[in-house]
Amino acid sequence: MSPRRTDTGGRIDRLKTIRFTFDGAAYTGHAGDTLASALLAKGVTLYGRSFKYHRPRGLLTAGVEEPNALVTVLKGEVREPNIPATMVEIHDGLVAISQNRFPSLAWDINAVNQLGGKILSAGFYYKTFMGPVIGPLKGTRFWMFCEHFIRRAAGLGSAGSAKDPARYERMNAFCDVLVVGSGPAGLMAAKAAADQGARVMLADLEPRFGGSANWSGETIDGAPAADWARRTVAQLEARDNVRLLPRTTVWGYYDNNTLAALERVSDHKEQPGKGEPRHRYWAIRARSVVLATGAFERPLVFPGNDRPGVMLAHAAERYANEFGVLPGERIALFTNNDSAYRTAVALKKAGASVVAIVDVRPEPSAEMRKLAAEAEAEIFAGHAVIATEGGKALSGLKLQRFDMANGSLTGDARSIHADCLLMSGGWSPTIHLASQAGAKAEWNAARQAFLPPKPTQQWPTQHWIGAGAFTGSFSTTEAIAEGRAAGLAAAGGTSTPAALPTVEAVPGDPDPAPVFEIRAKGKSFVDFQHDVTAEDVRLAHREGFVSVEHLKRYTTLGMATDQGKSSNVPGLAIMAEALGKPIPEVGTTRFRPPFAPVSIGSLAAERFGDLKPERLTPMHDWHLANGATMYSAGLWYRPMIYGHAGETVEQAYVREAKATRDSAGIVDVSTLGKIAVQGPDAAAFLDRVYTNMFSTLAVGKARYGLMLREDGLAFDDGTTWRLGEQDFLMTTTTANAGKVMQHLEYFLDVIWPELKVHVTSVTDEWAGAAIGGPKARQILAACVTGTSVDNATLPFMGIVRGEISGVPVMICRLSFSGEMAFEVYSGAGHGTHVWEALIEAGKPFGLITYGLEALGTMRIEKGHVTGAEIDGRTTARDLHLDWMLSKKKPFIGSAMMDREGLIASDRLELVGLIALDNRPLNGGAHIVEQLDEANPHGSIGHITACCYSPALGKHIALALVKGGKARHGTRANVSDPLRNRFGPVEIVSNHFFDPDGSRMHG
Structure with a gap:
């Protein structure tokens, strides 16, 4: 034994x-x-x-x-x-x-x-x-x-x-009533709801249902409470409208009665059963929720309260009654409420020696004295424990007379030999889920605890009902009555239920005396997990951290896995005393999910490995079949290069970019965001959205546009085509397509609901190919029918419609590469057919396919901006796009774009860089005036994009540099200590190649 x-x-x-x-x-x-x-x-x-x-x-x-x-x-x-x-x-x-x-x-x-x-x-x-x-x-x-x-x-x-070789599952469940917690209140709630015909789920984090009924020593209907709990669970198991979830922690309460739970399916087994997961993540959507989550016993705050052998009284009672284990041979108790006396009796019945009950209250009730006598324990009323003795285990404790009125200690200290000290500082209802649901806790002076609010104060979409100790009802009789009432209300029941079970309770008033700290020499711990002491709380007050949220973060009180379960109220009480305020005025922190740690594997469940959503362009299979190396750009998969045997990535993109500039190249641009903007007010709406004018744009023409955020910073750029008087096709950057769509919908729904405009995302409806280079027009002319593509018919930013190989297409002449270029759009289902027709027509002219690396190289050479420069911190002026800021109209961001900080002379501005040592540059590297490799400092900017330029035969980059334009023609240095790259650079215009645009407009 x-x-x-x-x-x-x-x-x-x-x-x-x-x-x-x-x-x-x-x-x-x-x-x-x-x-x-x-x-x-x-x-x-x-x-x-x-x-x-x-x-x-x-x-x-x-x-x-x-x-x-x-x-x-x-x-x-x-x-x-x-x-x-x-x-x-x-x-x-x-x-x-x-x-x-x-x-x-x-x-x-x-x-x-x-x-x-x-x-x-x-x-x-x-x-x-x-x-x-x-x-x-x-x-x-x-x-x-x-x-x-x-x-x-x-x-x-x-x-x-x-x-991790374990398997995890993810489940979605729907029910009429979810009951969280299976103590007497939870069991009665589940039974009452099930009896009304409701679909019920009952979840409890313990392996056995019944909660305190399993170990409390009370009787229900004349039998041990544990037997009553087993019978009730068996009745629920027999119902086909009830699902029982043991070992299941409901850890998060979200909008519209959606709750997250973790079921530990096989952690308790040496080997999982066949096909059995380790954990199962549940997303439960319930019409109503019954919170019967019980309460946590609080520790008392006194010197040495963290020594091994000091335990909560409730825990010791549970070890004895549920596991048949005594917490020590000589046990003392330290309490400020009656519930510890019940523990003393339970431990005595289990065979323990209870040597003392130290009670801070000056006069325990006669009933409690009777229980102490039953436990054969000496009562030290009006005393407090002031120290514990021992090393890695408790060997004794010291106590002293305590005046509860002013918190002072008097008289001589005395020692008691004990190897276990049980403490009980009152009870805190487990209101974490209610707090997550938006409920504001209310202080109850009698319970010395925060309780959930009354149902009338709940958010209308979070329909929960509390029962049992969760509401501050600590007697089993009250818990059972509240549980049944909650179950009936949650199920919307009207039938008359059977009589309530009769309970023979163990006496013990859980209402504590309002004592939270015994001030004596030594460390008194409030948060055991983070080593936060009572003095730490007072120090936070002295240093100005008087908000409970600041207290939590400055001291780490109630963080990590603890989440205030035991430490919250004692810490708040000490802060309240320091502030000279009552606890309700100090308030409590809000509890965040998860209630208890959740395995990352369960959150991912079956979705592990490379299982992110994949968006494939219509020409994706063609790219793979023709040697493209693909990589992900956001959610899209796009060709990086079309490499030849033995080529490096740099060799491939240099070849592709050079061939495009020498002859012609074609690139898949289907991923560009495309939004149809239609309606009588479409033009006026675009005038408000873009910094430049679109209402003056002629039908059959396109215009480059810039959007700002409301704070005046650059948001996105792209071209918008006017297909009809009330019909526009907006294109956005690939990465920002979703954000721009949300941006437009927000302003139409919230700010300007009177505008008659409809926006529709059509990105996936169109396949796009951009063909550019000196011979691009000749290639198009060889395959397009139904329209001419000469300069008169299709000028720069012009739009025509025609056919390629029998497929209707729309062509716009615009350029991202700096070459004469055309974007060809067809229905997505015809994308590969049109793509192959263009490639076939281009063979006599030396047309090559190129990927994102070559596309990026040519855009850097030309000095065009992308998301690397429009990074949420730059303005139109920073990017030299101030010529697009209309002075004739207001637009989103115009009211904020001239703030002092956004027009400062030392802002980071877009520039070009040329590596004077002709070595590769790195994105993110800093630019400094004076190079100091031993102690890098003095950054004046950073590189946003870089490449080897086949057009210039040099390593170049775009960068954002303080006062950039004024530095053209000067020298600086690149400082990249992480990659050990240092060297001189020349600061130049961001337009490296064809700055006058003659190739693009020719």
Whole structure:
């Protein structure tokens, strides 16, 4: 028998022995044990090390809220860190290791951090590493010296890099009523809703339904509560309108009653069943939701409250009643409410020795004194624990008389020998999901807790109803009544239900005395996971972080996996005391999803590997068949090069660009965004959208246009073609097609709903080919029928309609390459046919196909801008497009584009660069006036795009440089320390090639 395992009791299978290892040591447990309960049964007290101080830590809780005992589970080379040992169900072959320690859990070298004192107080990383270093590294920032060590120390467990072989699933579910939590309130809600014929889903994060009924020691309908829970679950299992989801954490509450849940399908098994996933992600859409998520017991804040052997009373009761494990041999309790007395009785019945109950209240009730006598425990009323003793395990505690009226300690301290101290500081309803749904918590002075608001204050689209401890109703009788009422209301039921079960409850008022900190010598922890002390909270107040949201971020209180489950209210109470305000005025933070950590594998589910959405142009198969090397450009797959055998990428694009400029080239431009803008007010709408005029554009002509955002910064550019008086075809950059469509729809729907305009995305309806070069017109003339393509018929920015190989086409003469060029559009279904006809017609003229690399090279040579320059920070003036800013009309962004900061003389402006050492340049490299390879500094801009220019025979780039235009003809340097590229460059105009446009207009 294990040192702390009781002879009887619990819901474990004592006939089935499970073998597992923890930190390399072999242990055994029983079926039904968690890793925490199995180790506790063996007398293990040390489970982990704290985040900052690396203090030894033991179990604090028995559930998902556990902040200390986080472990890494190993399956072969796959490791999953930061799992609470309280949530790991043991199975044969389980391998778990502790975290955040070196070289071992017992002897952690980083425990020296405990000597850091105030140096490691709240916000130390914001302040300590900002000063300069003295000594050999003088001249550098202390942070740059410490960063490597700080980043190695950050976090708790270490993520693995091995490929995860496990399978994950994703499920969508729809129901009338989703019940979250399966304690007495949740079970009654599910049963009441199911009895009304509603489709019900019941989810609970534990492996067994029943919640507190499994271990509370109460009786329902004359039988142990656990038996009542089993009968109720069996009734639900027999219903075909009920789905039960054990081991399922509902972790997120989103709009329109959509909830996210994670089902742990096979973590508790040595090997998953055939076809069984490890985790299953549920997206549940419910008509109504019943939140019966219970409450978390809070710790008390006093010096030494984090020592291994100090545990929550509720957790100890659960270990004894559910797992048959005693938390210690000599147990003391420290409380400010009655619920701890129930724990004392339960532990005594399980065989524990309860030596003392320390109660901060001066006069416990007669009923509580009776329970203490039943537990054979001495009561120390009006006392508080002021310290704990021991090393890596508790050996004793000190207590002193406490005056609750003013929070002062009086008299001499006395010692009590105990190897386990249980604390109970009241209860916090688990309102995380309600908070995510938009509910604002309300402070309840009696409960000393934040409760969810009344249903009338809920968002209309988030229809949830609370029940049980979630609402502050801690008695089982109230929970059952509320659960049934909630289930009926959620199902819209009208039939008369049967009588409620009768409950014989264990007495114990959960309302605590409003005491949150015992101020004595030593560290008193508020957030155990992040080593946040009561003094850290007061320090944050002294340094001006008085908002609860700022407090959270400055001290890290309630962050990471904790999410305020145990630390929130004690921390807020200490801040309220420092501010001299009541807790309701201080408020509480909002809780964000996920409620508990979620495996990334479950979020991806079957969608792993290269499974992103793929958009293929109509000519995609032709490109593959003809040697194109494809790559993704956003969601689209486009040809990069059409390489010859043995060619590098650079050799291929140089050949393609040179051949296009010498003769002709053709490129697939089907990916350009295309939006039909139609209606009586279409021209007026475009005048408002673009910086230049479109209402004056003649039918059959196109115009280059620029859009600004409302803040005056450049948004997108492209050409728009006027196909009829009320019919325009707008083209956008490939990357911004969706954003521009949203932009147009927003202004039509919200800002100018009176305009009679309809916009339709037609990107996928058209196949596009751009053919350019000195011989481009001759090639078109050889294959187009129904129209001439000479200069008179098809001038620059002109549009004609005709046919190619019997297919109707629309042709616009415009150029992105700087050559005479034409864009040919046909219906998407005819794209490959027209493409092949153009290539066939071009063979006598030396036409070649080219990809995005050559296209980018020619656009850089010509100085055209793309998303690399229109990056959300540049203006029309920065890009030398101010000639497009109309002075005759307002447009989106015109009111903001002349702000002082947007017209400053030192703004980054578009320039060209030529590498004077004729070596390749790199995108993102900085431009500096004075080169300092040892200490790069003094950036005046950066490279946005670069290439080798076959037209110039040089390495060139486009860049954004301070006061760029004024620097034409001057020299600077490229500084790229990450890629060790330094060298001189000449700053020139961004128009490297054919600046007067004679080739394009010829």
